[in-house]
């Protein structure tokens with residue numbers, strides 16, 4: 001079964017647009033669970049542009065499915081993760097000026113920082129996923145660092161225009177997925193997935209978790225959170 005992790009960051013984005021208390025991502029997480037979400041995903045960014053420290057704390061107390069925290073290898077955030085203990089930490093690169101996460105983590109350049117973060121997170125009993133481009137060198141590095149899972153970055157696939165380009169990006173992901181599985185790591189994917197493009201990704205052999213945010217939140221504005229999650233869950237099953 002392919003599990004659906006619902007990323008609720010953009011519920012917090014709307015709240016932060018007015019620095020008020022609504023809409024509450026905690027409420028959205030509850031509705032996502034009612035709609036069949038297997039996990040709730042959130043990204044606590046250094047600049048706190050959407051998810052706030054309070055959200056992480058309250059979600060840890062209330063979410064009963066897998067809680068997946070996306071975080072950069074930043075000492076303050078890693079410490080907060082160790083204290084809050086999400087079920088899974090997904091390590092991502094982070095730049096202040098970006099609109100959303102651009103590209104996977106570069107384990108060839110940042111190996112020492114990532115190794116240090118892993119040591120702390122593991123010490124708190126948190127399982128480790130790494131957000132990587134579909135690049136065999138990065139996957140080998142994740143295996144050497146003893147990650148539990150690799151989340152393949154589907155952004156290039158999602159942005160590709162035309163059938164041929166999309167097929168080429170999908171082929172890269174299928175190859176990378178085989179590589180991830182051959183290293184004995186769990187296979188996750190995410191970024192830019194929508195109701196239109198998700199099926200071929202969900203069908204990749206060995207796929208165990210998809211993390212999807214923007215498209216679900218966008219649909220939820222129109223049809224409600226529970227129904228938006230239910231529709232996505234049906235598509236990936």
Ligand code: PXP
Nearest residue numbers: 101131190191192211212213214
């Ligand atoms: N996976 C990772 C690692 C991400 O950083 C994000 C965006 O926060 C997502 C999945 C979800 O991407 P989207 O919002 O485009 O569905």
